[in-house]
Amino acid sequence: MGNKVIYLDNAATTKVRPEVVEAMLPFFTENYGNASAVYSVGAKAKEALTTAREQVAKVIGAKTEEIYFTAGGSESDNWALKATAELMKEKGNHIITSKIEHHAILHTCEYLEKQGFEVTYLDVDEEGVVDLEQLKAAIRPTTILISIMFANNEIGTIEPIKEIGAIAREHGILFHTDAVQAFGQVPINVDEMNIDMLSASGHKLNGPKGIGMLYIRKGVKIRSFVHGGAQERKRRAGTENIPGIVGFGKACEIAVNTMKERMQKETELRDYLMARIEKEIPYVKINGSRVNRLPNNVNVCFRFIEGESMLIMLDQKGICGSSGSACTSGSLDPSHVLLAIGLPHEIAHGSLRLTLSHETTREDINYTVDELVKIIERLRQMSPLYEDFIKKQK
């Protein structure tokens, strides 16, 4: 084990690209002025704000005036759901989402349920794909919102967003997608996909933390979530986080320019990693769709062992991975996503998520699998479940 760290937890958060930091720096100590100010120190901030908005809009084929900067994916999700609920409560009180959404969606839905809203949590199949027929059947006259994530943060499955958008449009229901994981990683077009609202977060695509955005289609009249000053065309109060916004914009620009090659490279490495694991380690299960999958996501369950101990041993070899969502790892409950795709609890506990970046190399992957083989063997030797299993085999 050298000093090198192999960071394979890019779905949790990413390293900020040096060009992004570079772009941000002048806005801390030089062009620090308020973007709403009259004087020219503020004008530079304002200009930068406009440029960043264009860079962000381009990722999803939106108009600049449809982009509203927030503090991250969670705020965007909260805003979309709560403000839609408030706006539409005269029309109805029914929301449709899925069982595999991020907690920023699920816990917000639970909150809304306490306020009197009804929420249908759609099942997913064993690959994590939402059932379109179930979606259609769930629609009621009182349905005011469909919120389905673009791609799942744990198992990498990409949902049939265009089809869902078409169904929503056909029924005149607003459609929000939590695209935090997909934004800048795979092609998205809000018009072609009939997306009315879309959440994204800067730190998932090598941009800074603490900045995100909500796309709101022109004409969708949801109100503020954070009330106060007139920033973001009066829809999101708070002094603009200019360095964050500039960094987010720059990261988006790079993401757009490099998307094709990144997707190709990461898909190749991803498939190689999955193939080696399946070949060299027995009793494993690859989770998520093999086809409609984020280019950088590998999620696999190793039977008879538990995730955290695997993570610590990997960490000791300089490899960073995660077991279930990073946000839930405080609780170490088995992931709701893995349960939703039908895994039993004890198998769900043995999950490992490795998510690549544009910097990941074939050597990184090879080293990771070599160590993983040893770690899995070691933990299984310690496992009473493995002992029972082997005894039963005999």
Added chain:
Amino acid sequence: MGNKVIYLDNAATTKVRPEVVEAMLPFFTENYGNASAVYSVGAKAKEALTTAREQVAKVIGAKTEEIYFTAGGSESDNWALKATAELMKEKGNHIITSKIEHHAILHTCEYLEKQGFEVTYLDVDEEGVVDLEQLKAAIRPTTILISIMFANNEIGTIEPIKEIGAIAREHGILFHTDAVQAFGQVPINVDEMNIDMLSASGHKLNGPKGIGMLYIRKGVKIRSFVHGGAQERKRRAGTENIPGIVGFGKACEIAVNTMKERMQKETELRDYLMARIEKEIPYVKINGSRVNRLPNNVNVCFRFIEGESMLIMLDQKGICGSSGSACTSGSLDPSHVLLAIGLPHEIAHGSLRLTLSHETTREDINYTVDELVKIIERLRQMSPLYEDFIKKQK
């Protein structure tokens, strides 16, 4: 006019201190890991989070576990008010605030009024001080919250927070204070002042934008405003903005260490600036308290002229000031604060706020007044109101 910029809009936002940027940098590209992660790359972020929380808590004499990081002052204000309303709605629906609060409070109150809450907006006297007798008289059995700002962002008046806290405590009512302008500028102690909740924002004390905090006294059980992941002890979801938090922490540390000398230096310059203006320019009115006043705030109305044209002319001389709150300068309506202290509209339109920083020098002040004298004279020569006034004098 040289290239030098004399930035006197530190109440709007501040230049980030170089030491603060320095402290943030490693968390963009080296220790970028998720603070909730198991692996050691995340451990460094977690450690930094703990240190920053201590640095922030120290500014107001709070315990670290009472500090909850947010995206800024506006979010903190929204959280405090909306979550208290929700928590206490069984007890009552009445909130007391003042007429001179920031829009982050006022617009949130208006939102709550639409939800069925009743809000009393206390008057202030001509110095901008809340009337304690009126406050006591306004308290009802249904009063669930008193929210009064620590110091006003426009006229710099510091409110009698300790007295207000004592009244709130006596009546068993929760007390929130928007301390965005006072935090790190003047001594604050949440225990001595009976403060239950306190909002602060990083970019007002030479820290980064897009980061703030809400102090919530232990035992005050308001719930999340942003639902989702388990960050901030399950009370504020979203991947932690580590660079922002680290920068905020560093800025707090410096603010605490330098407070005494800064206060002295700025108060001296502030009084010198006010004295020169009053001596050299006729028909002016200094706004706000002369005694209980933020050390860095000067707010003055120049009769017969309008603020924006003054700001542009100052900008052309390299001087950045503001007219009313930066947040409202989009509308250029006369400031609600200046109206609340009893100024007629046309005088309120002619206000100028100059807010100093630790970097402001006596030369800066002298240059500013020299230019201001000429600008005021020039604008008055153009003003039909001045023409009428002079004619009447004859």
Added chain:
Amino acid sequence: MYSEKVMDHFQNPRNVGEIENASGVGTVGNAKCGDIMRMYLDIDDNGVIRDCKFKTFGCGAAVATSSMATELVMGKTIQQALEVTNKAVMEALDGLPPVKVHCSLLAEEAIHAALWDYAQKHGIKIEGLEKPKNDISEGEEEEDY
């Protein structure tokens, strides 16, 4: 925020001042809204605007539109001056930010008010000129969220 033309007219406003015994004087806007424009016209016997001056209390755009308006009516006949619309003033200034459009309306109205005063004083009626409103507001408010 402002075009170069606007900044030029704000920094070097043309025709600032008063005209003693002007043929017509018009004052529009109000101090409450933060904009007052006063326009002085000196009109010769042929109905040609010989001189024109202004005073303005207001923002950068208010000053610039006043200044431009005086330039646009200078040397014009009354009828030509009536055709100096707020659009014409804005175009001549290479545009204004949306929140400042009302300043150009104020400038148009100031010319009308001065012409109205002239007409009153001379007991004549100017074709196409109505009594100016005291106050101008834009009408189309930005949506509030």
Added chain:
Amino acid sequence: MYSEKVMDHFQNPRNVGEIENASGVGTVGNAKCGDIMRMYLDIDDNGVIRDCKFKTFGCGAAVATSSMATELVMGKTIQQALEVTNKAVMEALDGLPPVKVHCSLLAEEAIHAALWDYAQKHGIKIEGLEKPKNDISEGEEEEDY
């Protein structure tokens, strides 16, 4: 997150394995919660624990507490082993993060379960030992916002 002692016992767990024909075997926890501990005891005729081994499915703390528990009971009499509480295990490990305290309870319970099994097999009653629960949970949940 973990103390050095915990990390040491996780990385180099003592007494991992099985004991053939053990005097007592106890398995506690459940796979649903992600923790299973199995403790093997070899007890001699004087009631002294001659050997002790474990297998654990679980997190780092689960492995470390199991390992430490085996060390703490090794060579002890049954009565002494009964006094190895979760507190003792935690202290020996220089503490555990609050969310991991239940692992130490599991370790205590695993010892008890193995002793119970021993008592059952030998038809004896051990003073102060109750039938172990199948499942351990901490009881004091963190507050939920």
